[in-house]
Amino acid sequence: MTQSPSSSVSDALPSPEVPGVGAAAATARAAAPARTDTGAEAPSDARRTAGPVGAALPPRDKLVITLLLISAFVVILNETIMGVAIPRLVEDLGITVGAGQWLSTAFMLTMAVVIPITGYLLQRFDTRPVFMAAMGLFSLGTLIAAMAPGFGVLVIGRVVQASGTAIMMPLLMTTVMTLVPPASRGKIMGNISIVISVAPALGPTISGAILSVLDWRWMFWLVLPISLAALAIGSAKMQNVTEPRRSAIDVPSVILSAVAFGGIIYGLSQLGEASTGSAVPAWIPLVAGIAGLALFITRQLVLQRRDAALLDLRVFTSGNFTISIVAIAVSMMALFGTIILIPIYVQTVLGMDPLVSGLLLLPGGLAMGLLGPVVGRIYDRRGPRVLLVPGALLVSVVFWAMTRLTETTPVQLVLVAHVFLSIGLALMFTPLLTSALGSVKPHLYSHGSAVFGTAQQLAGAAGTALFISVMTLQTTALVSEGVGELPAMAGGIRAAFMYGAIIFLLAVVASFFVRAPQQDGAAPTPVH
Numbered sequence: 001m002t003q004s005p006s007s008s009v010s011d012a013l014p015s016p017e018v019p020g021v022g023a024a025a026a027t028a029r030a031a032a033p034a035r036t037d038t039g040a041e042a043p044s045d046a047r048r049t050a051g052p053v054g055a056a057l058p059p060r061d062k063l064v065i066t067l068l069l070i071s072a073f074v075v076i077l078n079e080t081i082m083g084v085a086i087p088r089l090v091e092d093l094g095i096t097v098g099a100g101q102w103l104s105t106a107f108m109l110t111m112a113v114v115i116p117i118t119g120y121l122l123q124r125f126d127t128r129p130v131f132m133a134a135m136g137l138f139s140l141g142t143l144i145a146a147m148a149p150g151f152g153v154l155v156i157g158r159v160v161q162a163s164g165t166a167i168m169m170p171l172l173m174t175t176v177m178t179l180v181p182p183a184s185r186g187k188i189m190g191n192i193s194i195v196i197s198v199a200p201a202l203g204p205t206i207s208g209a210i211l212s213v214l215d216w217r218w219m220f221w222l223v224l225p226i227s228l229a230a231l232a233i234g235s236a237k238m239q240n241v242t243e244p245r246r247s248a249i250d251v252p253s254v255i256l257s258a259v260a261f262g263g264i265i266y267g268l269s270q271l272g273e274a275s276t277g278s279a280v281p282a283w284i285p286l287v288a289g290i291a292g293l294a295l296f297i298t299r300q301l302v303l304q305r306r307d308a309a310l311l312d313l314r315v316f317t318s319g320n321f322t323i324s325i326v327a328i329a330v331s332m333m334a335l336f337g338t339i340i341l342i343p344i345y346v347q348t349v350l351g352m353d354p355l356v357s358g359l360l361l362l363p364g365g366l367a368m369g370l371l372g373p374v375v376g377r378i379y380d381r382r383g384p385r386v387l388l389v390p391g392a393l394l395v396s397v398v399f400w401a402m403t404r405l406t407e408t409t410p411v412q413l414v415l416v417a418h419v420f421l422s423i424g425l426a427l428m429f430t431p432l433l434t435s436a437l438g439s440v441k442p443h444l445y446s447h448g449s450a451v452f453g454t455a456q457q458l459a460g461a462a463g464t465a466l467f468i469s470v471m472t473l474q475t476t477a478l479v480s481e482g483v484g485e486l487p488a489m490a491g492g493i494r495a496a497f498m499y500g501a502i503i504f505l506l507a508v509v510a511s512f513f514v515r516a517p518q519q520d521g522a523a524p525t526p527v528h
Contacts, residue, residue, distance in 0.1 A: 057179060057180065060239050061179045063237055063239070064127065064175060064179070064238060064239055065172075065175065065179065065180075067131070067230070067237065067238055068131070068168070068171065068172040068175060069172065069191055069192070069194075069195065071131070071134070071135055071168060071230045071234065072168045072169055072172045072195045072199075073194065073198075074138075074223065074226055074227055075134070075135075075138050075161075075164060075165040075168050075227070076165060076168075076169065076195050076196065076199040076200060077199040077200075077202060077203050077223075078138075078142075078161055078203070078223065079104075079108075079162075079165065079200055079203065080104075080200045080203030080204060080336075081203040081204070081206060081207045081219055082103045082104050082107075082158075082219075084204045084208045084211065084343065084357070084358055085103075085207050085211055085216050085219065086100040086103070088211055088216050089103070089151075089154075089216060092216065093151045093154075095151050099151065102155055103154065103155060103158055105265075105266070106155050106158050106159050106162070107158050107161065107162045107165075108162075108265050108457055108460065108461050109162075109262050109265050110159045110162035110166065111165060111453075111457045112262055112265045112454065112458065112461075113166075113257065113262050114162070114163055114166035114167065115166045115261075115453040115454045115457065116254075116261065116311045116450055117249075117254060117257070117310065117450075118166065118167055118170040118171070118449070118450045118453070119170070119310065119312065119446045119447040119449070119450040120249050120310055121167065122170060122174050122446035122449070122450075123244065123245060123247060123446055124245070124246070124247055124249075126240040126244055127171070127175060127238065127239070127240045128234075128238045128239065130167060130171055131168075131171060131238050132231070132234065132235060132238075133164070133167065134164045134165075134167035134168045134171060135164060135168075135227060135230055135231040135234060136164065136231060137160055137161070137164030137167075138160075138161050138163075138168070139164075139224065139227040139231055140164075141158065141159070141161030141162070141164065142157070142161055142220050142223055142224045142227055143220075143224060144156060144160055145157030145158060145161065145220045146217050146220035146221045146224060147217075148217075157220075166453065169195070169196070169449070169453050169456075170446065170450050170453050171449075172192060172195070173433075173437060173445075173448075173449040173452065174446045174449045176188050176189070176192065177438075177442070177445040177449075178442075178445060182517065183380060184380060185434050185438060186375075186376040186379030186380040186430060186431075186434050187376040187377055187380060188376065189379075189430050189433050190372040190373040190374070190375050190376025190377070190430045191372055191373060191376070192433060193372045193375070193376075193426065193429040193430040193433065194368065194369050196429060196433075196456065198365045198366075198372070200335065200336070200339060202362065202365045204339065204343060204357070204358045204361055205358040205361055206358075207219055207358060208355040208356075208357065208358025208359065209359075211355075212355045247308070249310065250299075250303060250308060250309075250310050252299065253296065253299055253300065253303065253309070253310035256292050256295050256299060257292075257310065257311070259292030259296075260289050260290075260292035260293035260295075260296045261289070261293070261454060261458065262289065263285045263286065263288040263289025264289035264293065264458060264461075265289075265457065265458065265461045266285045266289070267282050267283070267284070267285035267288075267289055268282075268286070268458075268461040268462050268464075268465040270282040296311075300313050301313060309447075311447055311450055311451065311454075312444055312447040313447075314441075314444060314447075315440045315444050315448045315451055316451075318439040320435060320436070320439040320514065320517065321436050321437075321439040321440055323510050323513050323514055324432045324433075324435045324436035324439070324510075324514055325436055325451065325455050326507075326510055327388075327392075327428070327432050327506075327507045327510040327514065328432045328436065328452065328455060328456070329455045329456075329458070329459040330459070330503060330506050330510075331395075331425055331429065331432070331459075331504075331507055332455070332456050332459035332460055332463065333460070333462055333463030333466065333503065333504075334395060334399070334421075334425065334500060334504055335425055335460075335463070336459070336460040336461075336463040336464050337463035337464060337466060337467035337496070337500055338418070338467075338500075340464050340467060340468065341467045341471065341493060341496055341497070342360065342414065342418060343357040343361070344471070344493070345405065345414070345489075345493050346360055346411065346414065348486075348489055349405075349407050349486055349489050349490050350407070350409075350411055350414075352411065360414065360418065363418070363419050363422075364418040364419045364421065364422030364423075365422065367419055367423050367426065368422045368425065368426040371423065371427070372430060375426060375427055375430045375431070376430050376434075379430055379434060383431075383515070383516040384431035384432070384434070384435050384514050384515065384516055385511070385512070385514065385515070387427045387430070387431045388427070388428055388431050388432070388511035388512075388514055389511050389512060391423075391424045391425065391426070391427025391428040391511070392424070392428060392504075392507050392508040392510075392511040393424075393508060394420060394421075394423065394427070395424035395425060395428070395504060395507070396501065396504055396505065396507075396508050398420050399421075399497055399500050399504055400501045401417060402494075402497040402501075403494050403497045403501060404494065405490060405493055405494055406487075406490050407486045407489075407490045428507070428511070431514065432514065433452070434517075435516060436448065436452065437449065437452070438516075438517035463500075466499060466500070467500060468496075470499050471489075471492040471493055471495065471496040473492070474492040474494075474495035474496070475488045475489050475491065475492030476492075478491045478492065
């Protein structure tokens with residue numbers, strides 16, 4: 001579980017210095033780094049730049065990025081690990097399916113509330129304490145969940161886990177943008193695409209394998225030693241690679257962000273569970289979230305005039321960033337919607353067990369992992385469009401093909417479809433992520449990372465809600481017309497993929513307009 005990022009990161013790091021830039025690299029390293037009060041090297045302005053294009057990263061920077069990649073993979077894996085476990089939890093804890101969904105909903109809610117704050121955290125504090133806080137919270141939450149005597153404590157453990165997870169991804173992306181020169185970012189972003197795409201896809205597979213032989217608590221007991229090891233290694237080896245600046249956090253912005261993003265995520269999750277007769281109508285939190293979002297945006301526009309915004313929206317002044325974020329959001333909807341819908345189809349319509357449905361997603365996840373670094377290298381040489389356009393078209397074709405699923409479709413065809421879907425998404429994630437963050441000004445990297453994380457959570461919740469809601473409504477309509485249960489369920493799933501295919505056309509169009517960020521061959525300016 002931890003080998004994918006670590007094994008590929010050494011291959012993905014920039015190659016040794018090329019002729020013509022060695023003198024500039026030597027100049028960038030000439031200033032001797034100062035020492036912090038903890039004994040770690042404090043990066044000077046010259047040291048903290050990413051160095052000339054083509055220069056090799058210093059060993060310290062390689063170690064920092066490797067630790068962050070491994071840790072991020074572990075924490076993101078847990079976002080989707082509970083889906084397959086809900087039937088077992090319903091039986092063991094005596095809860096309803098609707099209540100069990102809160103183990104995933106509470107995780108997404110916490111992520112949505114915490115991520116907007118990470119822009120401030122990454123500016124205010126050094127790399128090492130932020131990493132320690134993220135892995136410390138995740139490890140504590142994992143321990144609480146593993147020891148949970150009942151459902152309430154298990155939900156608390158998931159919330160604490162999510163608090164650490166929300167910090168880790170923006171920390172990883174901001175650190176990479178700070179340390180890696182523009183011409184080599186695609187290689188490292190290929191490894192980040194493993195984290196954001198493969199880890200969620202592998203969650204159901206690992207969960208199904210564990211539940212086939214062990215109690216559900218082992219989903220946490222097996223992760224805990226890995227997270228504690230990452231915490232211990234990070235405590236000993238992690239270095240500070242950014243220079244924090246003192247700034248005050250705007251409390252009203254924190255409250256508004258919690259109402260806005262929390263309300264939207266909760267409303268979307270309730271929309272997805274509308275068929276279960278939710279106590280709270282979905283439109284109430286959605287309206288509250290949208291109103292809170294409007295107020296949040298207004299306040300940020302005012303605060304950013306004096307560089308005091310909690311989430312600086314000037315990142316959207318880059319058209320390339322905006323187009324890339326839209327395409328990322330639509331792609332995330334496709335990824336999370338497919339992850340939730342394929343296991344339902346395989347188990348309910350085709351009659352397979354949870355382990356088979358989990359293993360069905362494994363080849364696609366592995367394909368994403370293997371393609372990540374390769375796609376990054378192609379991006380560095382050829383730019384985004386040569387990858388984005390074929391990837392978007394391939395995903396679109398697969399979506400339209402899955403609108404023809406029936407109760408007699410061979411499971412092998414579902415496997416092949418998911419593999420090709422994963423290949424298409426792998427061709428998209430790295431170019432989109434690299435182009436988006438590379439298009440913002442260096443002092444806004446942390447805010448760009450936070451915007452990406454927030455968009456990812458909103459899109460994941462929206463994709464899940466959309467696919468489940470359309471499936472449920474169409475299935476109910478077909479049953480009321482006298483259609484049998486299995487054909488009706490297959491019809492609902494076809495309708496869900498139809499809506500997904502239509503929405504994904506937006507990403508297909510966007511793929512033609514994403515361009516590589518402009519590079520001047522110089523190192524990026526220091527980040528705070």
